[in-house]
Amino acid sequence: MNSKIGIMDIGSNSIRLVIYEMTETGAYRIVQECKEAARLSEKVGANGRMEREAIRSIAPLLRQFMAVCHMHGVVRMRAAATAAIRNATNSDEIVQWIAEETNLTLEILSGEQEGYAGFLGVVNTMNVSDGIIIDIGGGSTEITLFRDRKRLHTVSFPFGAVNMNWRFGREVKNGEWSPQQIEEMESFVRSSLQNHDWILSNPDLPFIGLGGTLRTLAKINQKRQDYSLPVTHHYEMTIEDVDYFYGSLPHLPYEKRKKTAGLSKDRADIIVPGLIILKTIFEAAQGSAYLVSGAGLRDGLFHELVNAEQPVVANPLITSIRNILSFAVPVSEAHVKRVNEYAVRLYDTLASGTSAAMDKRLLLTAATLYKTGAALNYYHFRQNSVFWILHAGIGGLSHRETVLAALIADYHPKNRTPRLLRTHADILEPSDEERVHRLGSLLQLAIGMDRSESGMITSINPTTGDDAMHLRLESKSEPILEQRELESVAKDFQKAWNLTLSWSILPSSNF
Template sequence: MTEQRIGIIDIGSNSIRLVIYERTANGAHRVIDGSKRAARLSEQIDENGNIPAHAVHELSDTLNHFRLICAHHQAGHIRAAATAAIRNAGNRKQVLQQIESETSLRVELLSGEEEAGYGFLGMINSMDVKDGFLIDIGGGSTEVSLFRDRSLVHSVSFPFGSVSATRRFGSKGILENADLRELEAYIQETAAREPWIGQSPGLPLIGVGGTVRAFGKIHQAQLKYSFSSSHNYPIPGQDVDRMFEQLRMLPLNKRRQVAGLSKDRVDIIVPGIAILRTLFKLMQATHYVVCGSGLRDGLFYATRFPDRPRLDNVLSYSVNNLAALHPELPRQHVSQVNRTALLLFDQLRQKHPFPERARLWIDTASTLFRIGTSIDYNDYKKHTFYLMVNSHIYGLSHRETLLCSAIASYKNKGRVKQLVSAYKPLLDETDAATIGMLGTLLQLSIALDRSETQAIGRLETELTESKLLLRAVRAEGSLAVERQEVNSLAAEFKKVWGLTPVLLLPDYR
């Protein structure tokens, strides 16, 4: 049995999902497979509050299918967890026994507090945010949490979700005015038992789960948004209100044609957003943020790192994990370039006042600039840009991801103009200038180890009126390759920085 691969199964009220995580030989983690099956367990609960045996048998069939996928990948451990639909069933004990009898899987029945805790863990390990509210609207329950300084302060699980609210208040997904008022009153009455929800105004509301992700995709489709990820995507409150009314007015056949909305959410999206916006107003939140991570990710971190599941530095972990997924990288060369880039940045920021987080950008870019060689060395910059933009670099906004990717793959000003044009309005001319400056700085750092031998043991820098003096205090060999590369970059660097870089050997001190 191998522990290098873990299968996580989330038995939700609306769907059942499998994700298989792998730990590579280099210690990196990645998702290698996944599957989703519609369940609608909340809809199948009978008048006595029980889940009928035939529905449990269908669930077992899905779980056995997932077990086969895990076996195919030689997953050494499978962790299956169930949430509101089974938790709220009157016959939950018999349901769990039937599942174990038919699948040999022992399913954890998460309490509402545990569900909120794992959802928070998944979110906080994928976002650089200190304070806020977190909401997870499932099919049969809604978890709400308040966190401060990246630590959970309060959490509660409410007994309503997108499926159960549709069943109770919305006839086949159509929410008339009277039904909407009744649903909002029910949510307000239930939330009033948790007064802390209204006592921290001015914070963002971060949403995990299918309802929020679906709305984020609809919003991006309407805007023709130029970035392909919905994770860490901000949405103004008024946009949610406007689009909620648009969706509510559409009959189901028209709603099926809405770009970004999956067919299995057509009938439950409107009650789900009704829950979202009602709680948003009670919190007096500033805006929404879509989070692509959640319960399954939290279960993974808790399983893989049981002693310290919460990451101290989301961006650093994510960048190093992405680098480790490309084992062919010349590690010592990349480390040397990274150290040099940070040294040069700290020196040059005296001349140019960069944004506060710019050091994080050059740190990220100088750690990942060579990952494109895993596809093709001859055009690796293009592949580096693609890989960075389409990988999850947690801890960065969409704009910052584009900035770091452009810096890491920098060629010339012309290429930067093309990027800015393709990704408007996320990038603008000010960003183009930043990319040019940090991109040339990275190119100079690469030139200073062009032989990839780490021949410069120690580098000191000095700024004059017109030059950037680079003194190789400790060096091996003539540094002929490095000097040639620095000289060939000098004209471009001077255009951008107004400084000519000059590499001085120890003899010149």
């Protein structure tokens, strides 16, 4: 029986609730998420205390979040507070007040714990071995260095987008930051880094951003460039992209900045200090590019709760695919496993080279998910599967790989494939068109060899020579559906690979 798990994050800028559904085998998905801006870091007085009235102001929201958990049947709950409450001088008292007002048991995360949870969110959903994670919250900024998917260092700085806006932006007129105000904040951030040599001595690593600042910049950039895949997870921004925002957003009047496409109104003021923190640390560390992670603190808290002994998953892509297939998707796992095995066997016979690992990831994704769209409508499952693959936020795939996997899964060279290649030309590389035709036609051949989804063909033995490939197939009995499908897809396969295809079918030695 599936269970529900609630994760509540009481942050310095916002309070969020995420509810996960988890199967007995460990697959999971998000079934509800609620968010409300609270700006708790603005409720800390000059003496460092947060008064009870501030807690009373958020108590109704916390009680409603708990009611949402009750309605969903949540059986395990983890509520965690970050910088605003952590750094308050009366943090223990705040925990007691929240318990009295809401019956909620609150855990205060240390900066180290917060950074580690963010690290888990990243490495469990992205195919990145080395990098620097930056989590710019409302009241703190966590920096984590990892190599070979192992965390090496974490530091938490007691400044974030909200309290830095309060400290450096109070004198800003009409929302327009002056060069002097920007420089004062940059200088403060740079000075904070001086005692952390590991930040300054690991250049040329991608900066992976958590939290609202980089996600918001990604949304603005996607709108600005009319980007063809409106997904922020694993979205990449160049140094030039962020430099553009650095030269424009701080100098816009507040009312005009609020109208920026992709920028929510409740972040229009704090986007500037968040941007200054981001760019200053990126330049000091000599980062190579900006990557956005849609998974972070709450995801890490979830993994710590349900996989305490081994919270780092072995393979983000396989985990993500398993999660998709585990929830009401009318797909035979035995069938898609056979299709992937056939596809890899064909690929190993035909191709080799430096792109083999990427090609096999694409084949795994497309072979396993090509029929997920049948959950919506069987007769249009291929088109539905494309949408599913493009928008599911599949862990372990870049945006380019995601688009390629969707194109390969729905290979239709006369119509849909050319159209989708044009639609996503801003993401793909020139060589990708040939890759789509080759891998797409190869996948259709692999699907054809199990058209009945019954394992009728028990063995395949592909051989090549003299610009031809021959398939020696063994079958339980006459594979009528499979033969018909092979005849249907052979022409596209031959054209894509520039060879002649033939096959022979023998009785299986196992029957």
